[in-house]
Amino acid sequence: METARLVQLPSAASRQASVRLEADRLVVEHLVLDDPALAAFVADRPVEERAALIERALRVGLTAIQSVGVTVNVDAVRAEFQGLLRQTEAANERAAVALDGVLRQNFADGDGRLPRTLERFLGDKGQLRGFVDELFDEGKRDSAIGRMKVLLGAYFDGDASRLAQLLDPTRLGSPMHQFRIEMTDGFARLNERLAGLEAAGAARASERARSTAKGADFESVVEAMLGDLARGSGDLLERIGTETGALIGSKKGDFVLTLNAEATAGSELRVVVECKDRYVSGRAMRDELRGAKTNRDAAVALVVFTAAHAPAGIAPFDVRAGDVYCVVDPLAPDQATLEAAVRLARLLAMQTLRDHDVEVDAAAVAEALKGVREQLETLRALKLTLTSIGTSAKEVYAGLDRLRDGILARLTEAETELRPK
Numbered sequence: 001m002e003t004a005r006l007v008q009l010p011s012a013a014s015r016q017a018s019v020r021l022e023a024d025r026l027v028v029e030h031l032v033l034d035d036p037a038l039a040a041f042v043a044d045r046p047v048e049e050r051a052a053l054i055e056r057a058l059r060v061g062l063t064a065i066q067s068v069g070v071t072v073n074v075d076a077v078r079a080e081f082q083g084l085l086r087q088t089e090a091a092n093e094r095a096a097v098a099l100d101g102v103l104r105q106n107f108a109d110g111d112g113r114l115p116r117t118l119e120r121f122l123g124d125k126g127q128l129r130g131f132v133d134e135l136f137d138e139g140k141r142d143s144a145i146g147r148m149k150v151l152l153g154a155y156f157d158g159d160a161s162r163l164a165q166l167l168d169p170t171r172l173g174s175p176m177h178q179f180r181i182e183m184t185d186g187f188a189r190l191n192e193r194l195a196g197l198e199a200a201g202a203a204r205a206s207e208r209a210r211s212t213a214k215g216a217d218f219e220s221v222v223e224a225m226l227g228d229l230a231r232g233s234g235d236l237l238e239r240i241g242t243e244t245g246a247l248i249g250s251k252k253g254d255f256v257l258t259l260n261a262e263a264t265a266g267s268e269l270r271v272v273v274e275c276k277d278r279y280v281s282g283r284a285m286r287d288e289l290r291g292a293k294t295n296r297d298a299a300v301a302l303v304v305f306t307a308a309h310a311p312a313g314i315a316p317f318d319v320r321a322g323d324v325y326c327v328v329d330p331l332a333p334d335q336a337t338l339e340a341a342v343r344l345a346r347l348l349a350m351q352t353l354r355d356h357d358v359e360v361d362a363a364a365v366a367e368a369l370k371g372v373r374e375q376l377e378t379l380r381a382l383k384l385t386l387t388s389i390g391t392s393a394k395e396v397y398a399g400l401d402r403l404r405d406g407i408l409a410r411l412t413e414a415e416t417e418l419r420p421k
Helices: 036-043 047-107 113-122 127-135 144-156 162-167 175-210 218-233 282-296 335-356 362-388 390-418
Strands: 005-007 018-022 025-029 032-034 236-239 255-258 270-276 300-305 317-320 323-327
Touching: 036 047, 047 113, 113 127, 162 175, 218 236, 218 255, 218 270, 218 335, 255 335, 270 282, 270 335, 282 300, 300 335, 317 335, 323 335, 335 390
Parallel strands: 270 300, 300 323
Antiparallel strands: 005 032, 018 025, 236 255, 255 270, 317 323
């Protein structure tokens, strides 16, 4: 196709093609396009459409020319960017090579500065190893170990050490010397007291042997003591050892203690008492006490042994299987011991009232019995201590006295709680 040509109007018209810009508009005057093909294309269109077609053609042509210019600019930018990218990659490669060299120079195995420095200070032949070896060298007196050995030797090594001097009880002025003197004096006073107690016991036995009580049997001794206790509490004491009871032909039970009705809210409550001046096995004693309670219609049983025939571990009194065991020396009877045993038996008997719909503070009774049992456990521990440590007899005897007083106090509290309000 022939290339279109832009030509001027004939000179006779005295007019030339011109392009003028008015604000946002293009004004083209006297434009002539010399192109037969395009002229034929336009001639095929209706006359009223030709102006719009020419305008659209001009718009499309200018837009195409504009697009070609933008494409040229994008290609130039792309070329510049690719050049910059190649320069950046080259710079990065040079930087990586330089960084690798620096890292190898400082951290490479064996040849790097850091490994060489660490080896110099921390290696097998480094400065730290030498310093530690020198510091803890046992063969050098000025090393730490050598100085510690000298210092500790002065305090702990040999008979001439400070510790040996401080612990030597024969060395005048040592703490152990004063302790030795105090212990010696204490044992001397203890021996004197034990000798006095032994002499007093022998004197009481001799006096009793010469007195009118010489012919009294063990039951009579217990009866006299129980009578004093019954009068003090308002109870009724009966000696019924020769009488048969509820069981046919049975005379089990030497005494019956009927508790004061004011303390039992009107209920009849009994404690049966057995006296034993002979050995009885534990099982046989339990069976006998069970039979005695049935035979005498008693709630609790109290058995009183002589010191020579008492089972092991019950002195001065104990609670076993719900019954009270007590030890009384007929030659030197202790009224306080029997009193504590009787009051404990009364307390255990009162606890059974809740089984008969009698109003009683069961919690108070249980708390009191718990306290008594705790005191009895401590009492047993002290008796074991007395058996195993003869040299501490003075302190243990004093502890037994305090515990006996404590048990009596707990029994008093329980009895107070059980009194009718």
